[in-house]
Amino acid sequence: MSLSNQGLQEIATNPELHRLGGPDKGRAAQLFREMKMKRQGYMLLAPYFILFFIFTAFPVLMALGLSFTNFNILEPPSFIGWENYANLFIKDDVFLIALKNTLLFAVVTGPLSYIACFFLAWLINELPPRIRSVITLLFYAPSISGNVYLIWQVAFSGDSFGYVNAFLMKWGFILEPIQWLQDPKYMLFIIMIVQLWLSLGTAFLAFIAGLQGMDMSLIEAGAIDGIRNRWQELWFITLPSLRPMLMFGAVMQITSSFAVADVATNMVGFPSPQYAGHTIVTHLNDYGSIRFEMGYASAIATVLFAIMLGSNLIVQKLLKKVGD
Structure with missing residues (x-):
């Protein structure tokens, strides 16, 4: 499958993309480099995101999953679909x-x-x-x-x-x-x-x-x-x-x-x-x-x-x- 014209132009103007294998991999590599450069900031944000996921995001996702089950705490949840x-x-x-x-x-x-x-x-x-x-x-x-x-x-x-x-x-x-x-x-x-x-x-x-x-x-x-x-x-x-x-x-x-x-x-x-x-x-x-x-x-x-x-x-x- 051939690359688009924009992708060919990016490869032509950026020789590094030849080695990485295309514009998508080039963007991924650039994103990874930026994350590596800003790792101190991500480390400072990590405690908040961990607590947010544990006490907010995860309970919401768990409630969504349990809503399709019959669960009374004493017995394991059983899937009942949209009932x-x-x-x-x-x-x-x-x-x-x-x-x-x-x-x-x-x-x-x-x-x-x-x-x-x-x-x-x-x-x-x-x-x-x-x-x-x-x-x-x-x-x-x-x-x-x-x-x-x-x-x-x-x-x-x-x-x-x-x-x-x-x-x-x-x-x-x-x-x-x-x-x-x-x-x-x-x-x-x-x-x-x-x-x-x-x-x-x-x-x-x-x-x-x-x-x-x-x-x-x-x-x-x-x-x-x-x-x-x-x-x-x-x-x-x-x-x-x-x-x-x-x-x-x-x-x-x-x-x-x-x-x-x-x-x-x-x-x-x-x-x-x-x-x-x-x-x-x-x-x-x-x-x-x-x-x-x-x-x-x-x-x-x-x-x-x-x-x-x-x-x-x-x-x-x-x-x-x-x-x-």
Whole structure:
């Protein structure tokens, strides 16, 4: 089989390729030489990559493999093909409820919390340094507090002493207390409110740090080029300059919105009445931590991973259009 014209030209201009046997082997040899020259850097990166593979990449690959098996920890896994996935989408009605709740939860809280994180960071960044530090701490504190759910449990208590019921009864909106945390009509809405309150976490701090590190000369150049107001400055200068932080914040917010479990469990219990607060992660915990059906739990985890990956790819494409 003859070489292409480009390959012949490379061999003609680079005599070393004659000895190596063609352009492909020449590129391989060049890559090997570069790796040899940079071996100190690879050695420094090796501990991170080893830990990343052991504790992140390998568990993901192992979960993908186990999702095609019947594995209960006590017995060796047995291959069953696509049966776990077929059961998920055809026979498991609770999973379909959890999937619907999770998607609805992510569609509502994901964008809202992401936009809220950025705009609050943008507004707080305009304040004097001391005031900015205090307000940043106040907004960030709920995400690192211990028993944050106690406040909301008291607020939405089902008796007349709950703050929400007491307020509504005092002003005549209702005549008797509402069982907020037991009525399926209100559960998911309350979980969304609590999650939004807790969402000002890592992404919020990343936006603050990105705004603090912006090059002010870009804003001056924009003013010279015709930027007329703060909204144009935000769209054409600030957002394009913060694309790495925007991407990081999007990943964090997508992960937190799809992986919601603790909020639902602490607020409405596990399992929740009529599975109104059931999510994919609580379903995963049910089969993985309680029933020990690890093959089925791995299938649930794989589906969740695919949904998160697809959402991140969509967000990446949307963020590339920022500032255009």
